[in-house]
Amino acid sequence: MQIVYDGAMTDQLDFSEAELLATASIEQPLFASGKRCHGGFDQVGNYVSPRTEHRWRAIRNWQDEHRRQSGNEILDAPLSQWPAQFPSVAQTKYLLREGVTQPTAASLTRIGTVEGFGGLIRDVGVEDLQSHFADSIAHTALAHLDRGLFEAHARDEVGHGEEAGHKEMWFATRDIAFDRSFGDDEVAQMIQRMGFAPAAGGATPAPVRLCPEIEPGLEGMLRFMIGLMFIEVSAFHTFAWAEAVLRDRDLVAGDGTAADLVSYIRADETPHVAYLQTALTEVRDRSLRTTSGAAIDGVVIVDRIWAHALNESLGSRRELQLAATVHEIEFAVKDLVRGEEILQQFNALATV
Ligand SMILES: [Fe+2]
Numbered sequence: 001m002q003i004v005y006d007g008a009m010t011d012q013l014d015f016s017e018a019e020l021l022a023t024a025s026i027e028q029p030l031f032a033s034g035k036r037c038h039g040g041f042d043q044v045g046n047y048v049s050p051r052t053e054h055r056w057r058a059i060r061n062w063q064d065e066h067r068r069q070s071g072n073e074i075l076d077a078p079l080s081q082w083p084a085q086f087p088s089v090a091q092t093k094y095l096l097r098e099g100v101t102q103p104t105a106a107s108l109t110r111i112g113t114v115e116g117f118g119g120l121i122r123d124v125g126v127e128d129l130q131s132h133f134a135d136s137i138a139h140t141a142l143a144h145l146d147r148g149l150f151e152a153h154a155r156d157e158v159g160h161g162e163e164a165g166h167k168e169m170w171f172a173t174r175d176i177a178f179d180r181s182f183g184d185d186e187v188a189q190m191i192q193r194m195g196f197a198p199a200a201g202g203a204t205p206a207p208v209r210l211c212p213e214i215e216p217g218l219e220g221m222l223r224f225m226i227g228l229m230f231i232e233v234s235a236f237h238t239f240a241w242a243e244a245v246l247r248d249r250d251l252v253a254g255d256g257t258a259a260d261l262v263s264y265i266r267a268d269e270t271p272h273v274a275y276l277q278t279a280l281t282e283v284r285d286r287s288l289r290t291t292s293g294a295a296i297d298g299v300v301i302v303d304r305i306w307a308h309a310l311n312e313s314l315g316s317r318r319e320l321q322l323a324a325t326v327h328e329i330e331f332a333v334k335d336l337v338r339g340e341e342i343l344q345q346f347n348a349l350a351t352v
């Protein structure tokens with residue numbers, strides 16, 4: 001599809017990196033477990049996500065401009081495509097009532113660890129992105145990936161300077177909920193049990209190419225963006241689960257502050273999903289350059305990667321995560337006198 005910029009721009013479409021990284025003025029900074037986190041509260045006490053002074057406006061403007069220029073809607077990955085959280089809120093609360101806290105602590109540790117991987121997005125950008133397109137990418141989210149969008153995303157996930165990001169905020173959530181800090185060794189063991197240990201021998205094999213028509217770096221960037229977007233969308237089930245469990249003041253410590261912290265992280269996630277959807281839509285509705293100098297419709301490339309990533313997210317990756325979670329629950333009860341009975345009760349709640 002040929003997109004011609006017609007110069008009828010009325011809203012701002014070009015933003016500096018400084019603008020996309022700017023945080024609106026904050027009256028009260030956010031602290032969790034004594035640690036300064038990103039974001040904070042405005043004059044009336046509403047939570048303000050970090051680096052959103054201009055980012056939301058920018059994303060909306062790029063979306064509006066894309067609809068106007070192409071007539072096409074922004075891609076969506078509906079949450080309903082992903083199954084609900086396991087274990088359920090009822091199952092998790094049952095374990096907590098029985099004093100079995102380890103699986104929930106491990107789940108919160110796993111989420112924080114996965115959030116940390118999101119920081120890798122600042123490394124996947126390709127140089128001179130325009131050279132990979134037959135159509136112009138001026139005045140788009142695509143043109144801003146390496147000019148603030150990837151960096152803002154990475155900072156939100158792993159923190160920046162003195163401010164903690166989501167990785168540490170999830171760990172703080174866990175520490176508040178269970179009223180203790182978890183040592184590095186304990187965390188390392190949890191992560192290993194949950195399947196995040198480095199592969200033996202260090203190196204992981206390079207993924208099989210899905211789109212040999214285009215440069216490997218561009219394919220890598222698009223695969224990372226789509227894979228991360230699916231993690232971000234499916235995580236909204238996890239947020240709902242965590243908020244419901246951590247809101248229960250009889251079962252977890254912190255008087256609801258752990259659940260509040262999760263709600264702030266959830267608010268920070270929405271621009272991540274939105275800019276990834278926007279940039280991928282922009283790719284989909286443009287022509288890409290192949291390695292031989294020909295052109296290929298972006299829709300062919302994006303849809304191929306999308307289908308592959310969705311299959312992985314709903315299939316093999318979910319299977320691995322379920323197996324690790326079941327293993328963690330069995331590990332937590334195996335030495336308990338009532339361990340077998342607790343496991344039976346837990347499983348009986350599966351359909352509730
Ligand atoms: Fe995050």
Ligand SMILES: [Fe+2]
Pocket residue numbers: 118157232268269272
């Ligand atoms: Fe995120």
